[in-house]
Amino acid sequence: MKAYADAQGLDVQEFYNQKSELRRKGLLDAAFEAESRFARLTVEPDALPERRCRMELPNGVTLDLLEPDSAPGLATAVASGVVVIMMRPANDLPDVYLCREPVDFRKGIAGLAALVEAELGLDPLSSRLFVFTNRRRTGVKILYWERNGFCLWQKRLEQERFHWLRRTDGVVGRISGQQLNWLLDGYDITRITPHKTLEYTCVS
Numbered sequence: 001m002k003a004y005a006d007a008q009g010l011d012v013q014e015f016y017n018q019k020s021e022l023r024r025k026g027l028l029d030a031a032f033e034a035e036s037r038f039a040r041l042t043v044e045p046d047a048l049p050e051r052r053c054r055m056e057l058p059n060g061v062t063l064d065l066l067e068p069d070s071a072p073g074l075a076t077a078v079a080s081g082v083v084v085i086m087m088r089p090a091n092d093l094p095d096v097y098l099c100r101e102p103v104d105f106r107k108g109i110a111g112l113a114a115l116v117e118a119e120l121g122l123d124p125l126s127s128r129l130f131v132f133t134n135r136r137r138t139g140v141k142i143l144y145w146e147r148n149g150f151c152l153w154q155k156r157l158e159q160e161r162f163h164w165l166r167r168t169d170g171v172v173g174r175i176s177g178q179q180l181n182w183l184l185d186g187y188d189i190t191r192i193t194p195h196k197t198l199e200y201t202c203v204s
Helices: 002-007 012-024 030-034 045-050 109-118 177-184
Strands: 040-043 052-056 062-066 074-079 082-087 096-099 129-133 139-146 149-156 172-175
Touching: 096 177, 109 129, 109 139, 109 149, 129 177, 172 177
Parallel strands: 096 129
Antiparallel strands: 040 052, 052 062, 074 082, 096 172, 129 139, 139 149
């Protein structure tokens, strides 16, 4: 509504007042009232290499969207022929900062940004990802600056808990995007170690 009012040069409050008046008089189109506020987004399975998405708008218009491979926020997974779109960090992110101490999850963007700057001693405007959990480790919040504003991503577990880095190793832990995705999937990243690197001086 706000976007429409702004585009038409209307005062938002006046727009809502007029809408309420039309509804009171029974002049508001019932189809308009019942119109969905959400758009359906699907991915064509045979087009996954190109990451082609199809968006069905409430007014019946269908848009085909081609997502570039470099998009960091869109991940796709295929299981039993069903394609799921997930907002996940890119695996190749070099630096993700994880707060080892639990935080009050009532904190929003402003509170977490202030915590990053004052308590973690880091720059919240650096476009890096800052990851937090609550005391019960049933939730994760990720804060980051994206071009012209902050973004806040959240996941809440219905069962189980996240494995977190120990508090004895400093206030902040630095991990990779791949490790963050493992953590979000429930793995204990402190126990995931690769095979040893072998170095030889000759083959015989």
